[in-house]
Amino acid sequence: MRIKTIGVEAFLNDYEHEARLDIAQSTIASLTMGEILELDGQGGSTFYDQLNREKMNYGWIEGSAEFKQEVAKLYKSVDPDNVLQMNGGTGANLNAIMALVEPGDHVVAEYPTYQPLYDLPEALGAEVDHWVIHEEDGWQPRIDELKKLVRPDTKLICINNASNPLGAVITTEAMEEIVEIARSVDAWVLCDEVFFPLEEPEKCTSIVDLYDKGVCTNSVSKDYSVPAARCGWTVSNKELADRMRVLRDYTMICSGVFNDALATYVLRNRERVIERNLKIIRTNREIVNEWMAGERRASWIPPKGVSVSYMRLDIPVDDESFCLDLLRDTGVLLVPGSRFDLPRGARLGYCAPEATLREGLSTLSAYMHEKFD
Template identity: 55%
Template sequence: MKIANFGVEEWLNVWENEAVYDIAGSSIASFTLEEIIAIGNKTKEEFFQELIIKKMNYGWIEGSPEFKKQVSMLYKNVSSEQILQTNGATGANFMALYALVEPDDHIISLYPTYQQLYDIPRSLGAEVDLWRIKEENEWLPDLNELNSLIRSNTKMICINNANNPTGAIMNREFLEELVKIAEKYEIYILSDEVYKPLENGLEIPAIVDLYNKGISINSLSKTYSVPGIRVGWTAANLEITDLFRKYRDYTMICAGVFDDYLATYVLKNKNAVLKRNQKIVSENLQILKEWIKKEPRVSVIFPRNVSTSFIKLDIPMETEKFCINLLKEKGVLLVPGNRFDMPGYARLGYCTYTETLKKGLEKLSEYLREFDK
C-alpha cells in the first residue's frame, strides 16, 4: 500500500517547535488540565480521587456507557449503540474508510480538505475525483458539478463541514440538496464535523441526522479544545456501526482509561466549554477583521465563527518560502497554502490564545512591510 506524504502534518512536524507565535493551528486555544477541572462541579481533590482509584486495565472497549451517552446527546436521533469511540477524528476517518472503501470503488472528495479524505481511499485502490471548492462561491463547491462527477460505481462522498482550511460552512439547505443527490444513487456520505460553528443562532445539522447512509465524524480536538487526549468518535446507523466494530478491532482496542474519563468530563460540561470557546472565537475573529482592514497585502473570506481561516497573500514570493522566512525572521508560524494545493494562500489559526494572535499578526505585518519597499 502506497500513500502520499501528509502535507500539513509534515509541515507542522518540521516547523512548529520553532514557532514563537503559532497561528497555524485549527483548534480553539487548548485547555490546561486545571482549567478542564474548573469547568465542572468537582474540586481538584474530588476529580483526582475518582481518577486515582481507577484500574489501569483496558477499560470500556468502545468507550464507557457514559461517554457514549454524552456523545449521542450531541445528535437528534442517535442512540448510544450508534457511537464508537476512536483515537481522535483521524482514527475515526481511517476506520470508516478502511471499512467501506474497496479497490475499484469510486470516491468523490471535497477539495482541498483534510488529506485523509482523498488520499486514504487512493491508497486502498479506489479512484478519487476531487470536488473542488470555489473562492467565488465563498469556498463552497458546486452541487451541479457533483452530479457530473457521479458514476455507477461511486461509493462515497467525503466532506469536511466546516471546511479545513477555509472555515466555509455547508448550511442545512446545502446539506439537504447534497443528501438528495447521494440518496438517489445510494452513496455514503462521510462528514468530518470537527469544526463546529460557534456563531449564535447558526445550527448546522450533522449528516447522521439527515441521511441514513450518513457517517458523522467528530472529536474533542477542535471545538472542545482538548486535542491532547486523542478522543474522537463515529456516529452512524446501526448497520454501519456494526460493520465498523469489526474493523475497529484491527485499528484500536481502547482510548485509555484516563482519556475516556477526561473526555466524558468535558462532554458533561460541554455548555461551559462552548461558552468559553464562543467568547474566544468571537473576540479573536474581531481582532482578525480589524487587522485585515489595515493590512493591504492580505484578504480573506471570513469564516462564520469557525476556528480556521484561509488568508490570501499579495506577495512576490513562493508561499512556502515566504512562510519559512516569516518563521525564521519573525517567529510566526502559518501553514502555506501549497500544502493544500493552493499557492498564494495560508492557513491562519486565529483561535489561538488572544495575546499570541495579536503579537503574531503584528509580526506578520512587520514582515509584509518588507515587500512595500
Template identity: 50%
Template sequence: MKIANFGVEEWLNKYEKRAKIDISQSSISAFTLEELLNLDGTSVEEFFKERATLSLDYGWIEGSEEFKRLVASLYQNLTEENILQTNGATGANLLAIYALVNSGDHVISMLPSYQQLYEIPKSIGANVDFVELKEEKNWSLDLEELRAKIQSNTKMICLNNANNPTGTLLERSDLLAIAEMAREVDAYVLVDEVYAPLGEGDFVSIADIYERGISTNSLSKTYSLPGIRIGWVATSAEITEEFRKYRDYTMICGGVLSDELAIHALKNKAAILRRNKKIVAENLQILKNWVESEPRVTLVAPNFVSTSFIKLDIPQKDEEFCLDLLNETGVLLVPGSAFDRPNHARVGYCCKKEELLKGLELLSDYLRKFDK
C-alpha cells in the same frame, strides 16, 4: 500501499515546536488540565484522588457507556449504540474509509479539504474525483458540480464541514440536497464535523439526516482538548456494526484516563461552548480588522469556526515565505501549498488573544518588505 505525504501534518510536525508565536493551529485555545477540571469546581487533586484505585487496564473497548451516552446526546436521532470511540477524528475517518472503500470504487471529495479524506481512498486504490472550492465563490461547494461528478458506482462522498482550511460551512439545505444525490446511487456520505460552528449558520450533522451518513468528530477543536486524543464515529446501527470488525484492527481502546477526561468535558459542554464562543467571536473580529488594514492579505471570513485561510499578495512562494517568516520572526503559519492551494496560508486565529495580536503585528511588519 503507497500514500502521499500528509502536507499539513508534516509541516506542523517539522516546525511547530520551533515557533515562538504559533498562529497556525486549527483548534480553539487548548485547556490546561486544571482549567478543564475547574469548569465545575473540581480540583486536580480531587479528580485524581477519586481515581487513585482506577485500574489502568484496557478499559471500555468502544468507549465507556457514559461517554457513548453523552456523545449520542449531541445528535437528534442517535443512541449510544450508534457511537464508537476512536483516536481523534483522524481515527474515525480512517475507520470509515478503511471499512467501506475498496480498490476500484469511486469516491468524491472537496478540495481544499483535510488531506486524509482523499489520500486514504487513493491509497486503497479508489478513483477519486474532486469538486474544487473556489475563492471567488466564497469557497462554497458547487452542488451542481457535485451532482455532475456522481457516478452509478460512487461509493462515498467525503466532506469536511465546516471546511479545513477555509472555515466555510455547508448548511442544512446543502446537506439535504447532497443526501438526496447520494441516495440515488446508494452512496455513503462521510462528513468530518470537528469544526462545528460556534455562531451563525444552520448546522446539522449528516448522521441525523441521511441513513448512510457517517459523522466523525472529536474533542480536539470545538472542545479545546486535542491532547486527550478522543474522537468518535456516529452513524446508523447497521454501519456501526460493520465498523466494529474493522475497528478491532485499527484501535483497541482510547485509554481509561482519556475516557474519564472526555466524560468530564462533555458533562461541562455548556461551559466549554460559552468560553469558546467568546474566543471565536472576539478573535474573529480582531482577524477581520487586521485583514482590512493589511493591503497584502484578503480573506473569505470563516463561519465562526477556528480555522481561516488568507490569500497572500506577495512575489514569493507561500512555503518559502512561511519558512522565512518563522526563521526571522518566530511566527508560524501553515502554507496553502499544504492544502494544494498555493499563495495562501492557514491562520489559526483562536489562540490566546495576546498571541494573535502579536503574531498579526509581526506578520504585517514582515510583509512590509515586499512594499519596497
C-alpha cells in the same frame, strides 16, 4: 498500500516546536489542565472522583457507556451503541474510510480540504473525483457540480463541515441537497465534523441526523479545546458500526481509561467550554477583521463560528518559502496554503490566545512590508 504524506501534519511536525508565536493551529486555544478542572465548578472533584475509582487497564474498548451517552446527546436521535470511540478525528476518518472503500470503488471528495478525505480513498484503490470548491463562491460547494460527478456506481461522498482550512460551513439546506444526490445512487456520505460550527448551530445539521447512510467523525480536539485527549468518535448506522468494530481491533484497540474519562468529563461540561470558545471566536475574528482592513497584503473570507481559517497573501514568492523564512526570521508560525493545495496563502490559527494573535499579526505585517515594499 502507497499513501501520501499529509502536508499539514508533516509541516507542523517539522516546525511547530520552533515557533515563538504560533498562529497556525486549528484548535480553539487549548485548555490547560487547571482550566479543565474548573469546568465542573467543583475544582475537578467530579473528574477525579471518577478517575480514582478506575483501574488502569484497557478500560472500555469502544468507549465507556458514559462517553457514548454524552456523544449521543450531540445529535437528534442516535443510538449510543453506534457511537465508537476513536483515536481523534484522524483515527475516526481512517476507520470509516477503510470500512467503506475497496479497490475499484468510485468516490467523490470535496476539494481542497483536509487531505485524508481524498487521499485515503485513493490509497485504498478507489477512483476519486474531486468536487472542487471555489473562492469566488465564498468557498461554498456547487451542488450542480456534485450532480455531474456522481455516478450510478458512486460508493462514497466525502465532505468536511466546516472545511479545514477554509472555515466554510455547509448549511442544513445544502446538506439536504447533498443527501438527496447520495440517496439517488445509494451512496454513503462521510462528513468530517471536527469543526462543526459553534456559532448559529441551528443553521447546520449533522449528516447522521439527515441520512441513514451518513457517518460523521468528530473529536474533543477542536471545538472542545482538548487535543491532548486524542479522543474522537464515529457515529453511523449499525451496519457500518459493526464493520468499524472489526477494524478498530487492528488500528487502535482502545483510547485508554484516562483519555476516556477526560473526554467524557469535557463533553459533560461542554456548555462552559462552548461559552468560553464562542467568546474567543468572536473576539479574535474581530481582531483579524480589523487587521485585514489595514493590511493590503492579506485578505480572507471570515469563518463563521469555527476555529479554522485561510488567508490569501499578496507576496511575490511561493508560500512555502515565505512561511519558512517568516518562522526563521521572526518566530511566527503559519501553515503554507500549498500544504492544502491552496498556493499563495496560509492557514491562520486565529483562535490562538489573544496576545499571541495580536503580536503574530503585527509581526507578520512588519515582515511582509520590510521584505516586499
